[in-house]
Amino acid sequence: MLSYIFRRLAQSVLVMAAVSLISFSLFNFVGDPVNNMVGQEATREDRVRIRQDLGLDDPIFTQYVRFMGNALNGDFGLSYRIKRPVSTLIKERLPATLELVFVSAVIALVVGIAAGVYTGIRRNGWLSKTILSTSLVGVSLPTFIIGIALIYLFAVTLRWLPSSGRAGVVELGWWKTSFLTVDGWRSIILPAITLSLFQLTMILRLVRAEMLEVMQADYIKFARARGLSERAINFVHALKNTLVPVITIIGLNIGGLIAFSVITETVFQWPGTGLMFIQAVDFADVPIMAAYLCFVALIFVIVNLIVDLLYVFIDPRIRLGGQ
Amino acid sequence: MATDQALLEIHNLSVQFPTRRGVVEAARAINLQVQPGEVLGLVGESGAGKSTIGNAIIDLLEHPGRVTEGSILFQGEELRGLDDDAMRKVRGDRIGMIFQDPQTSLNPLLRIGEQLIETIRKSLPVSDKEAHSRAVDLLEAVGIDQAEVRLKSYPHQFSGGMRQRVVIALALAGEPDLIIADEPTTALDVSIQAQILDLIRHLCKTRNLGVIIVTHDIGVIANIADRVAVMYRGEVVETGPVAQIVGAPQHDYTISLIAAVPPADRKLERFNSVDYIDGDNLDHSARRIDVGTHWLGEQSHSKSPDGAAVSVENLKLSFVLERALFKRNRKMLQAVDDVTFSIADGETFGLVGESGSGKSTVARLIVGLYKPQAGRIRVMGQEVELHKQDEQSLLARRALQMIFQDPYSSLNGRLKVLDIVAEPIRFFKMAGSEKQVRSIVKDLLDHVGLGAAAAMRYPHEFSGGQRQRISIARALASRPRILICDEPTSALDVSIQAQILNLLKDLQQELGLTMLFISHDLPVIRQMCDRVAVMRNGAICEIAQTELLFNAPSHEYTRHLLDLMPRMDLLDRHYQ
Numbered sequence: 001m002l003s004y005i006f007r008r009l010a011q012s013v014l015v016m017a018a019v020s021l022i023s024f025s026l027f028n029f030v031g032d033p034v035n036n037m038v039g040q041e042a043t044r045e046d047r048v049r050i051r052q053d054l055g056l057d058d059p060i061f062t063q064y065v066r067f068m069g070n071a072l073n074g075d076f077g078l079s080y081r082i083k084r085p086v087s088t089l090i091k092e093r094l095p096a097t098l099e100l101v102f103v104s105a106v107i108a109l110v111v112g113i114a115a116g117v118y119t120g121i122r123r124n125g126w127l128s129k130t131i132l133s134t135s136l137v138g139v140s141l142p143t144f145i146i147g148i149a150l151i152y153l154f155a156v157t158l159r160w161l162p163s164s165g166r167a168g169v170v171e172l173g174w175w176k177t178s179f180l181t182v183d184g185w186r187s188i189i190l191p192a193i194t195l196s197l198f199q200l201t202m203i204l205r206l207v208r209a210e211m212l213e214v215m216q217a218d219y220i221k222f223a224r225a226r227g228l229s230e231r232a233i234n235f236v237h238a239l240k241n242t243l244v245p246v247i248t249i250i251g252l253n254i255g256g257l258i259a260f261s262v263i264t265e266t267v268f269q270w271p272g273t274g275l276m277f278i279q280a281v282d283f284a285d286v287p288i289m290a291a292y293l294c295f296v297a298l299i300f301v302i303v304n305l306i307v308d309l310l311y312v313f314i315d316p317r318i319r320l321g322g323q
Numbered sequence: 324m325a326t327d328q329a330l331l332e333i334h335n336l337s338v339q340f341p342t343r344r345g346v347v348e349a350a351r352a353i354n355l356q357v358q359p360g361e362v363l364g365l366v367g368e369s370g371a372g373k374s375t376i377g378n379a380i381i382d383l384l385e386h387p388g389r390v391t392e393g394s395i396l397f398q399g400e401e402l403r404g405l406d407d408d409a410m411r412k413v414r415g416d417r418i419g420m421i422f423q424d425p426q427t428s429l430n431p432l433l434r435i436g437e438q439l440i441e442t443i444r445k446s447l448p449v450s451d452k453e454a455h456s457r458a459v460d461l462l463e464a465v466g467i468d469q470a471e472v473r474l475k476s477y478p479h480q481f482s483g484g485m486r487q488r489v490v491i492a493l494a495l496a497g498e499p500d501l502i503i504a505d506e507p508t509t510a511l512d513v514s515i516q517a518q519i520l521d522l523i524r525h526l527c528k529t530r531n532l533g534v535i536i537v538t539h540d541i542g543v544i545a546n547i548a549d550r551v552a553v554m555y556r557g558e559v560v561e562t563g564p565v566a567q568i569v570g571a572p573q574h575d576y577t578i579s580l581i582a583a584v585p586p587a588d589r590k591l592e593r594f595n596s597v598d599y600i601d602g603d604n605l606d607h608s609a610r611r612i613d614v615g616t617h618w619l620g621e622q623s624h625s626k627s628p629d630g631a632a633v634s635v636e637n638l639k640l641s642f643v644l645e646r647a648l649f650k651r652n653r654k655m656l657q658a659v660d661d662v663t664f665s666i667a668d669g670e671t672f673g674l675v676g677e678s679g680s681g682k683s684t685v686a687r688l689i690v691g692l693y694k695p696q697a698g699r700i701r702v703m704g705q706e707v708e709l710h711k712q713d714e715q716s717l718l719a720r721r722a723l724q725m726i727f728q729d730p731y732s733s734l735n736g737r738l739k740v741l742d743i744v745a746e747p748i749r750f751f752k753m754a755g756s757e758k759q760v761r762s763i764v765k766d767l768l769d770h771v772g773l774g775a776a777a778a779m780r781y782p783h784e785f786s787g788g789q790r791q792r793i794s795i796a797r798a799l800a801s802r803p804r805i806l807i808c809d810e811p812t813s814a815l816d817v818s819i820q821a822q823i824l825n826l827l828k829d830l831q832q833e834l835g836l837t838m839l840f841i842s843h844d845l846p847v848i849r850q851m852c853d854r855v856a857v858m859r860n861g862a863i864c865e866i867a868q869t870e871l872l873f874n875a876p877s878h879e880y881t882r883h884l885l886d887l888m889p890r891m892d893l894l895d896r897h898y899q
């Protein structure tokens with residue numbers, strides 16, 4: 001068990017190293033940050049001096065090693081645009097994104113699994129059929145269209161919810177949360193639903209397919225033959241077996257939520273890391289972009305590590321091995 | 324309940340499956356009775372409707388099956404028409420069920436203690452603590468040691484036989500009066516089979532249970548049943564005491580069914596072919612080709628230089644069971660342990676043993692699916708190595724073909740039979756033109772008894788026996804000199820088995836093939852093989868001439884296996 005965790009950790013470190021190298025080298029091609037930093041009237045000498053100050057003339061590999069060395073100390077350098085430490089910027093923006101992702105992950109999981117189980121058991125009910133055909137909308141429409149449609153309906157027409165921004169924030173030390181006020185909840189709900197919709201559909205359909213398969217299994221038939229109640233069969237015997245593959249996908253999807261949050265945050269002007277990234281791309285703000293991508297990769301790696309451990313926890317066949 | 328009342332009485336029961344192509348009558352006008360303390364054997368071949376009856380009794384018919392007529396009286400109460408709640412109280416509490424495959428009957432994610440206690444508490448009004456002690460008692464009753472500790476184990480931590488014991492304990496958990504066992508030992512080795520049958524019989528007698536054993540295996544019936552009902556195409560054709568059914572069958576179907584069982588006590592020239600059983604729908608008009616002049620027979624006279632078609636020396640292979648960082652912590656399984664034998668040209672060499680004995684692994688080593696860790700393999704005098712692509716190795720591989728156990732997964736379902744059979748011919752470029760390829764394939768299909776028309780169809784349109792014929796045609800298509808048959812008939816009904824084995828025998832004679840025949844079924848081995856090797860834990864215990872091995876086994880394990888063989892001539896104990 002320990003050697004398993006150790007192996008997984010070693011793999012994670014490798015993945016992180018590879019991602020950071022690739023993302024860092026890519027950013028050398030997105031444009032020249034110096035153009036954005038200096039005005040029209042800057043002289044050629046000024047530009048050369050700035051380039052030297054930033055170390056942009058060194059070979060890419062040297063730049064990368066310098067970047068990683070600093071990064072390991074928690075220093076991602078200064079943003080070219082705002083001239084503030086990137087780590088501080090991320091720290092400021094992070095709570096917004098994490099809270100958004102958390103709420104939408106909860107929505108996707110709770111609604112997705114419940115609806116998946118329901119449609120798996122009541123295969124031919126009218127409600128199941130309605131859920132399934134509606135859920136197709138969730139996968140086929142792009143996130144920004146759904147976001148705009150929700151804004152139009154709930155913010156513009158009905159005027160129930162705010163259309164953008166993050167209101168009602170309470171500061172708890174450096175963490176700014178919107179969970180403690182009504183306004184905070186009102187402003188997080190639309191972006192969270194928008195972000196969760198795609199994942200929700202995926203989970204729903206996956207749980208349903210797994211459920212249908214598990215219900216055909218011999219041990220379900222045997223459980224029926226022992227006269228166990230439908231509830232015990234559906235929720236103890238079937239659901240637990242359904243979850244093994246579902247959890248793998250969920251792990252990947254939570255990473256996906258963070259990646260998708262770039263679009264949702266832009267649509268709703270949500271002040272999270274995704275919005276910051278988009279703004280950084282406009283400006284070729286390499287330190288922010290590199291730090292952000294490393295951060296996303298780190299989250300992916302951590303989530304998948306947790307998922308692998310969960311897998312071991314749920315399935316005794318992995319945990320204990322054959323005897 | 325009056326004492327003279329039958330435990331279960333089925334009158335005039337019919338079950339139908341409405342399908343798009345019309346209504347299938349799975350069971351028609353069935354009459355059966357089971358007394359307390361009696362084992363009723365329900366025997367028949369696949370599709371006879373025997374499992375349907377078991378499922379109909381506890382109202383678990385697969386969709387869209389339904390009981391259309393008749394009555395099911397259990398302890399004097401009509402079970403037909405009970406609502407879901409009432410039926411749930413019958414299941415488990417009064418009628419227990421045991422299914423075929425212990426690997427899949429238990430929920431893999433729940434400890435067996437949880438599954439047992441859940442079932443006990445559902446059926447009996449007992450506290451959690453009492454349910455726990457009952458669970459321990461049940462495990463002990465079905466012969467599981469250290470029951471207290473084993474309650475905490477998960478299903479995968481038990482062997483197949485032990486798992487079936489757990490399944491039986493679960494079926495007994497609600498203290499039912501009737502047990503329906505649907506092929507309870509089909510997935511188990513012969514020695515485990517004997518133990519499980521003994522256990523079921525013991526429980527039946529000590530607890531005065533009624534037992535219905537559903538099986539296709541006459542040997543099982545002969546060993547355990549008191550009375551037998553024989554089913555054919557949805558009808559019970561004959562009912563009677565086991566000694567009468569096995570010893571003096573009355574109905575034509577029963578006679579031919581029993582004749583098709585390969586006898587364990589003597590060697591026959593051919594298997595009794597069963598005319599009554601037409602389930603395979605063979606094209607009897609299919610012409611057989613004259614191999615003396617046909618393409619297929621062109622190489623049938625080639626011989627190995629040293630007279631040994633296949634020889635293996637000191638073959639070794641081990642698998643890693645549990646990986647670990649350091650070599651000494653790894654758990655290894657010695658799958659093949661120093662195996663040496665040689666098969667002469669034209670000989671049929673049997674490899675027999677229980678599951679896990681390594682017999683299939685030996686076959687896979689010879690055909691090059693695994694790479695041996697040590698030892699030499701020679702085919703037609705030519706040393707073969709995995710992944711070598713030179714002409715000699717290709718020739719050796721062409722001379723060696725394999726027929727697999729499972730006819731369902733060994734054929735590619737997306738290819739037409741024509742392409743499946745033609746593949747080796749095309750690959751080895753053994754025919755001059757595509758036209759010739761097609762005509763050869765059609766001849767081959769005719770020759771294995773399928774008929775040339777099969778070429779344009781897909782595998783799923785065929786039954787298990789027919790698929791095995793396709794496999795044989797495919798194997799013949801490279802004009803092999805050696806056939807490796809890995810349990811070629813263990814997935815088939817006994818009558819189909821007889822046809823396939825006869826076909827293999829015929830082909831061997833016509834073409835002078837050498838055969839490596841792998842089976843766990845001793846009677847089949849006796850009928851097919853010239854010499855036999857008995858394998859256990861990866862090593863060969865004994866190699867002997869077949870008749871010698873059966874009449875005077877020298878190794879203790881061989882004697883043990885022979886003793887466990889279900890034999891119909893051992894019915895005496897039921898008379899007494």
